[in-house]
Amino acid sequence: MIDLAVIGGGPAGLATAIHAARAGLQTVVVEKRSGPIDKACGEGLMPHATRQLELLGATPAGRPFRGVAYLDARHRVTAQFDSGTGLGVRRTTLHAALLDAAVAAGADIVQDSVRAVSQDDDAATVHTTRTDIRARYVAAADGLHSPIRAGLRLERPAGRARRWGLKRHVAVAPWSEFVEVYWSADTEAYLTPVDDDCVGIAILTSRQARFEQHLAAFPTLRDRLDGHAHGPDRAAGPLRQRVHRRTAGRVLLVGDAAGYVDALTGEGLGLAFAASRLLVDSVVADRPQDYERQWRRATRRYRLLTEGMLAVGTSPLRSVVVPAAARFPRLFAGAVNLLAD
Known part of the structure; x- marks a missing residue:
């Protein structure tokens, strides 16, 4: 035994x-x-x-990445980690x-x-x-x-509330030292640098659809990734x-x-x-x-x-998450560091 x-x-x-x-x-x-x-x-x-x-x-x-950034169509706010990378x-x-x-x-x-x-x-x-x-x-x-x-x-x-996750790797050099979290009406897109020539895109959503359909909700991110090769999509959930x-x-x-x-x-x-x-x-x-x-x-x-x-x-209240984080950046940084520590 x-x-x-x-x-x-x-x-x-x-x-x-x-x-x-x-x-x-x-x-x-x-x-x-x-x-x-x-x-x-x-x-x-x-x-x-x-x-x-x-x-x-x-x-x-x-x-390595230095912190987390939240973005929507009009705002960007960053929080740097206090306890390392x-x-x-x-x-x-x-x-x-x-x-x-x-x-x-x-x-x-x-x-x-x-x-x-x-x-x-x-x-x-x-x-x-x-x-x-x-x-x-x-x-x-x-x-x-x-x-x-x-x-x-x-x-x-x-x-009743059900959420799913999707992931894709894209062959493009990371452009940020932060994990970027893009917010739309019902979906978040997480961009994580994973190598010098690759980023991971994770989608979290309560709506089942193809990866490209979700990506269309983030035109700035979609345009950055357009034309770059990507790997297969993977999904998980609920x-x-x-x-x-x-x-x-x-x-x-x-x-x-x-x-x-x-x-x-x-x-x-x-x-x-x-x-x-x-x-x-x-x-x-x-x-x-x-x-x-x-x-x-x-x-x-x-x-x-x-x-x-x-x-x-x-x-x-979802629509005010990123504007509120941008208005109160110290509060946002405090929340991020509570999770990071």
Whole structure:
């Protein structure tokens, strides 16, 4: 019997495996896909997330950015980070760095599909297509629409408001040292520098449409990107995922599987990295019941700020978000740095 089985080999699962292996736990990661995994993601790591990444010993190549800028048709306001720089990094590059760090730490990576998880008083069993893996604990890091979470009946109704994310890479040199967030009537476009000759464009929206249709709402951005080659589009959603709790016996949820508000504030990966340490600490102490309380405490600021921003951003007040930020730049900078720290 091993100490920890991690279901899902994305950033949250690999971060959990790195901390667990370094803590002396015999750790196995089960992931059905091979190699670096891509997905719809803003790809901008806030300073808090970059510090967590350093603790994990992963050093992906990317492009630093100094802060966040909000833009609409008439305004531009910037907020510089007080606590260091962020890092724009392609998701596949980040995943490769974390995978290398997990293997170096001593975690075993198994390419297989998980069919189910069962548990008793002494251990949990991960049933895959080829074998059964018995472990003292299981970390479910199987994503936004986690089958493990659903099987454990830990989900809550997400509500009527539904938002989706789309991502595209464009072969153009970055023109800003900031992550630029463009606002239209019902959509945000996030421009993140990820390399010297590439930017990532992430769209967040409550309206399902093709990427070009959304981009048409931002003529200045569209014109800058016009004529430049781009990669394939990726999509994810609905984004909001509500969860009753993050533990069920010997199974603990981490990353997007643990619940998700929205990508509006860009702190998903930073929180996943921080939560992975809390999960491992609870396993080492043999006190899984501590994880729920610690997760809530660690994510409280993010959840409150993101819920507040989302409420405004999906209301008639949406049109005043960028003008208000431009009128009160110190308040805007304070909010950005609360999330960055």
